[in-house]
Amino acid sequence: MSQWHIDVQNVNKFYGEYHASKNISFQVEKGKLVGLLGPSGGGKTTILRMIAGLEQPDNGSILFRGQEMNRVEPQKRGIGVVFQNYALFKHMTVFDNIAFGLNVQKKSKSFIKERVNELLDLTNLSGLGKRYPNELSGGQRQRVAFARALAPEPQILLLDEPFAAIDAHVRRELRSWLREMIDRLGITTLFVTHDQEEAIEIADQILVVNQGRIEQHGTPIEIYQSPQTDFVARFIGESTQFVPKGIIHGFNGVADGREVLIRPEFVEIGKPNEIALPSAASQGTVRHLYYRGASWEVEVEVGGELLIGNRSVEKSSLKIGDKVSVLVHRLIVFENGKANIVENQFKYDPMPVFI
Amino acid sequence: MSKGGAHVMSGNRSASIGGLREPRWVKVALISITLLLIGLFIVLPLIVVGEHAFRKGFEVFWAAISDDAALSAVKLTLTVALWTVPVNALFGIAAAWVLTKFQFRGKNILLTLIDLPFAVSPVIAGLIYVLMYGTNGWLGKYLDQADITVIFSTPGIVIATIFVTFPFVVRELMPLMQSQGINEEEAAVTLGASGWRVFWQVTLPNIKWALLYGIILCNARAMGEFGAVSVVSGHIRGETNTLPLHIEILYNEYHFVEAFAVSMLLVVLALITLIIKSIMEGWES
């Protein structure tokens, strides 16, 4: 048996002329939670649908535990799917919706009743069993869709933007509920999301999908800190991108007319005496200040470029026009579609890291 | 109460009727015209039919509808409906399914063909079948050899009726299936349901009202169809006459009272159908 629960090998999918999945390959271990992240139309749903068996790859193979699944019908794949629009059975009650998969498995009435009630409890829907889907709120429908997908105890759970229509607070709650439940049941899960924060927060691994390709597959930390492609670096996290005209202290000769990317968290802004490594810092002027609740977002001008950094609200406040020291800890330099991370040369560890 | 208050009240009043501000006489005129037309063209004829049917008393009415030829016409009409409705219900579901849930080449041609029975005159539909299945028709000689008669017998009448009433169910189902998409079906499949179960437990419950409505319209037309049936039937009294054909024969033979008596039967069948329909509409809402 293969060590991979899901193994996708060189899969291509065409919709007519349109190449929707290009040489998709990735592997997932059992029990892992994988987030699919990428711009709209990138091909995320297409990948999920092929794994579910709702769409046939034109070539390449999809294996579950080393067994080829291409010719296996969706019914026999042992998957649970939560569709983006829920796709609840509108003429069935919540109870019957959740019981559907168990009825298919011809479980006994008493077993079904017990299991559905258990799931209703688990999803905080107790007491709503007799309602119809159109009598529920968006978040409640969402949870019914989860319960329905989980009832037959699938090996693999596929979630297409499961939290898309839910407000931020409930979303956070459902998110941690999902993570906890998946850990407890050991289900291998793939979920599509538009929300980077969501993916970074709960996923074990992230697949960045763009224009039908997988740009990068890695842990959230890898994706965030060591983007391998130009696209990933720009797509993930906040950043400022420019071709440096002047000199940024600590990166002499690094950029050389190439485009660089700086994230706010790479930038330390302080009054001249606050920065521990004055030699590594550049001089700048505060141009804008935005209050972000937990911190200030500070826009500073350094060598003709506007950089964005954060500053704790606990520190003494800055004013527009203040002269400040700006320490850029690292940058990302683009070269031929690749993203290289470069550390500040004047810091204690002067070794530039190339990925 | 002040003058101003009264003014506001009268203003509210004219605005409150759905925002419509037509003068009263327009409303009265429109309603009268509608009632007049319905009365003249729908209610009055029904009353006339009833009045004529009973003009010579109940005995004559009873004799007309218990006559052998009349009973055989009733039987044939019901037989035709009994074949046509299930066949078109099945065809209709299948065609609507294929047309709304799949993309394929030639789909537009098929869409146009589905409307053909409504577009061509029923007489032409009948003639097409005579040309195909008649003794001198394309398939006629093979049918002759196999000793099967289609034209001038029940199978021909059933086939012609199926053709004429085909679009009712499809047209009723298509917009609904289109708007519903296949989300629920896909969800059912991922939960392990077989195609059969998906159809019975997911698709059918979602289309059942539209389907019943289509079936009722189809049934009403199947029992009332005249043109196409007239061409393929051959008018053999007591054998290949449906109710509409029987009525026409009686009428042409100047048996007016009998003709209206039998018409009453057909009207009653139609009314039963419409009552079932409105009961169902009541359930639905």
Ligand SMILES: Nc1ncnc2c1ncn2[C@@H]1O[C@H](COP(=O)(O)OP(=O)(O)OP(=O)(O)O)[C@@H](O)[C@H]1O
């Ligand atoms: N049935 C289809 N026929 C033709 N093209 C399709 C079909 N389904 C998807 N596509 C195209 O394939 C591409 C990828 O679609 P997909 O639904 O996988 O994107 P996505 O990453 O899920 O986007 P989103 O985030 O907006 O949901 C899109 O350009 C889309 O237009």
Ligand SMILES: [Mg+2]
């Ligand atoms: Mg999608």
